[in-house]
Each structure stands twice: as structure tokens, then as C-alpha cells.
Amino acid sequence: MRKLIVCNIVSLDGFFSGPGGNVMVMPFDHGFSDYNAERLRAADTLLLGRTSYQGFRSYWPGIAEDVKQPAIEREISRLNAAIEKVVVSDSLTSEAVEGWGPTRVVRRADAHREVAALKERQGRDILMFGSHLLWNDLLAVGLVDELHLMIGAGVVGEGVRAFESRPPGALRLLDTRTFDGSSLLLARYAVER
DSSP states (O other): OOOEEEEEEEETTSEEEOGGGOGGGSOOOHHHHHHHHHHHHTEEEEEEEHHHHHHHHHHGGGGTTOTTSOHHHHHHHHHHHHSEEEEEOSSOOTGGGTTSSSEEEEOGGGHHHHHHHHHHSSSSEEEEOSOHHHHHHHHHTTOOOEEEEEEESOOOOSSEESOSSOOSSOEEEEEEEEOTTOOOEEEEEEEOO
């Protein structure tokens, strides 16, 4: 059975994004990109909500060939293009997601069943970035296996809190990690049911 891993950055005061959903106020640094590339290399499916998918699609495709971008960002761009993407959305159509690698749309009403089926398939990890509403929903119904939270040394003060509700089970710390020259702390948790 494959694992569904949610990997996101949170501020020191527990926010997923700042006021108005602004993710650019988060305390990013190179450790964030290094770890995201590591996770993408270990996965073969990227699960996204509509908003995150549209943000990724508008940003990542142009990075792969931009020599002004760091090599790690160009690698992430190529990995994002190649990986199977499953987008949970009631408003996107199959035609709307064509042209950026293997991508399919799943309706919100079918999401729990589809994610459970994805987890039963053979393969590598299923990865989620962003997708705040979707990962909180999947966490609440017991479909998330691990949370990988990159805690940044920044206080946002207000915005969208990382957690919408309590997980259905306990979180067990698997490990922590720092990155050379980075102010981020990675905390990896297993979701126990």
C-alpha cells in the first residue's frame, strides 16, 4: 500500500498562508526547495486541489529551461511536469488540465474513494503540496499517512491556519531534520489511526 504524504511549509505561529491566502509571506529558503525535490523524486503521483494545481501550472512549466533559475528549481519543474497529477476539482475539466504531463481530474464527491484506490495501487509515494482544504479533509477521514511540516522561522500573525480541525488519531514524531544554511526545521509525523 502506498503512502499519502502531505508536505507543506508552516510559519512558527502555525499558519499555512498569510492574509488573503498569500503563501509568499511564508519563511521560504533553499531548504524548502531541496526537500521538495527529494520528495518528488520518491513519488510517482502528485495529488492537488484546484487552486494549488492552477498555481503550480502557471509557475512551474517555464522554470525548466530558464538558465537564470537555480538547478534545483529547474529539476523541480521537470519532476512536476513528468509526475502523474490527480487534481480534485468540481470546476476544472479534463481539457483544462491537458498539456502539462499526465493529469486527470477527480470530482470532490469521488475524492475519498479515488484517493483510497490510489493508495492501493502499486507504486511509490503519493505526494501533496499546498492544497490546504483537500489535505485537511483527507486527514480528517484517515487517508493521510504522514505529515511533513517544514516549520519556518517566521511569524505571520494572521491568515490561514495549517489545521482546520484535529486529526482523527494521534501524530507520532518520526524524525526532525535541518538543512545546511537554512532556517527551516522539518518535522515528519506519522498519522496513527
